Amino acid sequence: MEPGTTISTDFLESTVLLDQTQYDEGFRDGYRDGMDSGKEEGREVGLKHGFQVGEGLGFYRGCVEIWKSAIRIDGNSFSSRVQKRIGELSELTENYPLSQPENESVQEMMDAIRLKFRIISANLGVKLEYEGNNLTNASKQDLEEI
Amino acid sequence: MPFSTGAGFDVALMIPRDGYDSNDIWGEDEVSNRLANDFSSDSLVLEREWERRHNQFHTIGYRDGITAGKEASAQGGFNDGYKESVHAGYCWGLVRGISSAISSFPDQLKEKLTSNLANKDRFQVLLESTRAISSNDALQIFYRSLQQNGCGNSDVLVEDCSSSQLETHFRELNHILNNCPEIKVDLGLEVIIQLYRWRWEKFYSHCQT
Numbered sequence A: 001m002e003p004g005t006t007i008s009t010d011f012l013e014s015t016v017l018l019d020q021t022q023y024d025e026g027f028r029d030g031y032r033d034g035m036d037s038g039k040e041e042g043r044e045v046g047l048k049h050g051f052q053v054g055e056g057l058g059f060y061r062g063c064v065e066i067w068k069s070a071i072r073i074d075g076n077s078f079s080s081r082v083q084k085r086i087g088e089l090s091e092l093t094e095n096y097p098l099s100q101p102e103n104e105s106v107q108e109m110m111d112a113i114r115l116k117f118r119i120i121s122a123n124l125g126v127k128l129e130y131e132g133n134n135l136t137n138a139s140k141q142d143l144e145e146i
Numbered sequence B: 001m002p003f004s005t006g007a008g009f010d011v012a013l014m015i016p017r018d019g020y021d022s023n024d025i026w027g028e029d030e031v032s033n034r035l036a037n038d039f040s041s042d043s044l045v046l047e048r049e050w051e052r053r054h055n056q057f058h059t060i061g062y063r064d065g066i067t068a069g070k071e072a073s074a075q076g077g078f079n080d081g082y083k084e085s086v087h088a089g090y091c092w093g094l095v096r097g098i099s100s101a102i103s104s105f106p107d108q109l110k111e112k113l114t115s116n117l118a119n120k121d122r123f124q125v126l127l128e129s130t131r132a133i134s135s136n137d138a139l140q141i142f143y144r145s146l147q148q149n150g151c152g153n154s155d156v157l158v159e160d161c162s163s164s165q166l167e168t169h170f171r172e173l174n175h176i177l178n179n180c181p182e183i184k185v186d187l188g189l190e191v192i193i194q195l196y197r198w199r200w201e202k203f204y205s206h207c208q209t
Helices: A003-073 A080-095 A106-124 A136-145 B017-022 B028-038 B040-103 B107-114 B117-131 B135-149 B154-163 B165-178 B189-208
Strands: none
Touching: A003 A080, A003 A106, A003 B040, A003 B107, A003 B135, A080 A106, B040 B107, B040 B117, B040 B135, B040 B165, B107 B117, B117 B165, B135 B165
């Protein structure tokens, strides 16, 4: 190998090394700042999502408990078919993992609860919705955007 | 073997240290000074180029780092926020659900459930004031109560139990329910305990920092 070639290779190597060092330094600074802002942004989305999920589940649970109380004092207040569905909804709301946001089945379970609730409401001929009912999916999407 | 490093012979010792350090026998200093003057503009260019490359690679690294850092911490932040709010939301949802479900009943069933007219009226008032708060309003009220709590002193923690409008409604619900023996509501005690456990954990972590 020519002596000149060796020098130029070394020169390139050191330039690449320097670039890499600067990249690494930038990465380290960025990572630190990204950790801070990601945590904060994630927390904001989590606060919103948690409140909405809690509000939804509390709403369904509250309705179920009142329906169950009505059945207790007057067994004829609802048809046996509706009573059975209320029992199923009660079980669904009890089993919902409220403290486990990362549980993979939460969305599926909430959908099942919502569907069962709508069927019972329709059976009873009452409208028991509130405007926050369909908001919970939006904040999950917010997290994916971060 | 003048350059052998074996048998305790050190290459560095071959160089007369005094002469090497103090006398510029080859006149290198002079040459380099002249070069520095002649090519000062070149060194400025080099410096700028170095700075440009530094900025360029540092910036690329910084951007990649931000993305990686966010990815690494977003889920943890999300979980923290979720745990902070879910139980408060749940209690608020119970107020909405219970007052709505009762109001949907025919009068006769409503009266049987609420035991007396006073309770029935209190439920009606609770329903109306709850309906006046939209889901978004409720969230904003919750955010404000969190901010008021943020300083982590014990007086604020105690005070918080009576400060939030949402909690006032929840307490009113509990008062009415205590007067309505026909309504047996399992509020999910575990959830309420979680709500307060979270507060205490937060309180303790504030004390430690």
